[in-house]
Amino acid sequence: MRVNFTVNGRPQEADDVWEGESLLYVLRERLGLPGSKNACEQGECGSCTVRLDGVPVCSCLVAAGQAEGRDVVTVEGLADFAKQRGEQGGCASGASGASGASGSCGTSLQDAQGWSAKGQDSQTGEGTELAPIQQAFIDAGAVQCGFCTPGLLVAADEMLERNPNPSDADIREALSGNLCRCTGYEKIMDAVRLAAARQGEAV
Amino acid sequence: MDFLRPASWEEALAAKAEHPTAVPIAGGTDVMVEINFDHRRPEYLLDLNRIGDLEEWEVGEESVRLGASVPYTKIMENLRGELPGLALASHTVASPQIRNRGGVGGNLGTASPAGDAHPALLAAGAEVEVESVRGSRLIPVDDFYTGVKRNALAPDELIRAVRIKKADGPQQYSKVGTRNAMVIAVCAFGLALHPETRTVRTGIGSAAPTPVRAKAAEEFLNAALEEGGFWDNGKIITPSVAKQFADLCSGACNPIDDVRGTASYRRHAVGVMARRTLTWTWESYRGTAGRTNKGSAA
Numbered sequence A: 001m002r003v004n005f006t007v008n009g010r011p012q013e014a015d016d017v018w019e020g021e022s023l024l025y026v027l028r029e030r031l032g033l034p035g036s037k038n039a040c041e042q043g044e045c046g047s048c049t050v051r052l053d054g055v056p057v058c059s060c061l062v063a064a065g066q067a068e069g070r071d072v073v074t075v076e077g078l079a080d081f082a083k084q085r086g087e088q089g090g091c092a093s094g095a096s097g098a099s100g101a102s103g104s105c106g107t108s109l110q111d112a113q114g115w116s117a118k119g120q121d122s123q124t125g126e127g128t129e130l131a132p133i134q135q136a137f138i139d140a141g142a143v144q145c146g147f148c149t150p151g152l153l154v155a156a157d158e159m160l161e162r163n164p165n166p167s168d169a170d171i172r173e174a175l176s177g178n179l180c181r182c183t184g185y186e187k188i189m190d191a192v193r194l195a196a197a198r199q200g201e202a203v
Numbered sequence B: 001m002d003f004l005r006p007a008s009w010e011e012a013l014a015a016k017a018e019h020p021t022a023v024p025i026a027g028g029t030d031v032m033v034e035i036n037f038d039h040r041r042p043e044y045l046l047d048l049n050r051i052g053d054l055e056e057w058e059v060g061e062e063s064v065r066l067g068a069s070v071p072y073t074k075i076m077e078n079l080r081g082e083l084p085g086l087a088l089a090s091h092t093v094a095s096p097q098i099r100n101r102g103g104v105g106g107n108l109g110t111a112s113p114a115g116d117a118h119p120a121l122l123a124a125g126a127e128v129e130v131e132s133v134r135g136s137r138l139i140p141v142d143d144f145y146t147g148v149k150r151n152a153l154a155p156d157e158l159i160r161a162v163r164i165k166k167a168d169g170p171q172q173y174s175k176v177g178t179r180n181a182m183v184i185a186v187c188a189f190g191l192a193l194h195p196e197t198r199t200v201r202t203g204i205g206s207a208a209p210t211p212v213r214a215k216a217a218e219e220f221l222n223a224a225l226e227e228g229g230f231w232d233n234g235k236i237i238t239p240s241v242a243k244q245f246a247d248l249c250s251g252a253c254n255p256i257d258d259v260r261g262t263a264s265y266r267r268h269a270v271g272v273m274a275r276r277t278l279t280w281t282w283e284s285y286r287g288t289a290g291r292t293n294k295g296s297a298a
Ligand SMILES: Cc1cc2nc3c(=O)[nH]c(=O)nc-3n(C[C@H](O)[C@H](O)[C@H](O)COP(=O)(O)OP(=O)(O)OC[C@H]3O[C@@H](n4cnc5c(N)ncnc54)[C@H](O)[C@@H]3O)c2cc1C
Pocket: A042, A043, A044, B023, B024, B025, B026, B027, B028, B029, B030, B031, B032, B033, B048, B068, B069, B092, B093, B094, B095, B098, B101, B102, B103, B104, B105, B106, B107, B108, B109, B110, B114, B115, B116, B117, B157, B158, B159, B160, B182, B183, B184, B185
């Protein structure tokens, strides 16, 4: 079957989708967006977390057909999404389910596929602009193998959108569906605290 | 496989009547795991996500009509006052991502003895509103669970909503697991005080082939509270009464040994949770003005 939906602000069309296929599979294998990771396919690890009409979900547990006509934000579109939100002083369009049908904003598939975490040096800020949460993960050393990172970024970014001044308990709760086998979580906590603090300064 | 995408409730009922083997999919947090792992290859998937009615709830005089697909997150955020037991139980389900998708309709559809909604529904008192092209009926939740992962739905029926009695007193939910998030219950216990009818109701999860109420324990406690005038005088429940209640709750279990825990551990833990939740709810009841006659609650 064919599935039409919006990914990172751009209308997309996936063809020959098997009816039992997950949204995660469609993103990775049919649209060439491998940012969302496949680690468990059973909702346990959160590495496949994306936003579906603004809501963080495990894309491995969304049937592709259920995404028809809906709005998906993946880690590849996170920087643009955060930027848009900043400009609009609150919610980015994806969160409201607006389809961005004009195609005037959002990340093109080509850009998204070519995405990489440049600008490692926060001093020079060279390369592609990262979302504040991505920069904070780099600055706090919260990335080791990186497999859990995309899901954590999407989940953490959504929490900071809802709750700009999270307590440690809030952070732990919001990230409780994301497993990391490398960092021991402390650096991840640091990164989210850092992003929250920077967000506070920016206001 | 075919993917059916009804745009309305009527279309969904018609599709289910035409294809009784079709597997409904709401949040997909049970169904997709089975498909991803090749445990299930349904001929038809019946997507319920386009039916907005299923994601709505109505708060009435006596009860809340909770649409089958209202995700746990919404229950936690919006119905804590009306459905405190279910809101607490919802908060223990998995993780934010799962709670954003999964809901009570899916929990009832799966009817796992470990499903967290069940003890809360049993304790609060609820009816499952099911419908087919033949008509609709209300199934008391006590009669809904018919076996391990079996429920009372006919092949052409879908769950429209659950009608849950609004809380008229304190409710609690307790669950044993190895960590706070992402844990399937080793066993679980729900308790609701109903001061209006002067009754106590319970629900036990993961300690029998189906979710069950501890009826003998409820009857014992109802009688003991009545006899001692506890509902009026608001006195502390005597330890011997609490212990007997706990023992009877343990006795209501019919558990198995499995990877999550042994049968005897489950029986023990249910007793502990029964005593604790009784203490918590009773303390809260004593502290409220809900009592008809404020005795000397020293
Ligand atoms: C990682 C993980 C952790 C989990 N942890 C918990 C936990 O802690 N506690 C817990 O209770 N559960 C847990 N679950 C199980 C699951 O999330 C719940 O059972 C949830 O309530 C299912 O809801 P859903 O909408 O996703 O159901 P779906 O997967 O969409 O459906 C579940 C079943 O119900 C049927 N169904 C759905 N809607 C209807 C309807 N309206 N009418 C008739 N049949 C219907 C489906 O056909 C299917 O058989 C977990 C699952 C995962 C993946």
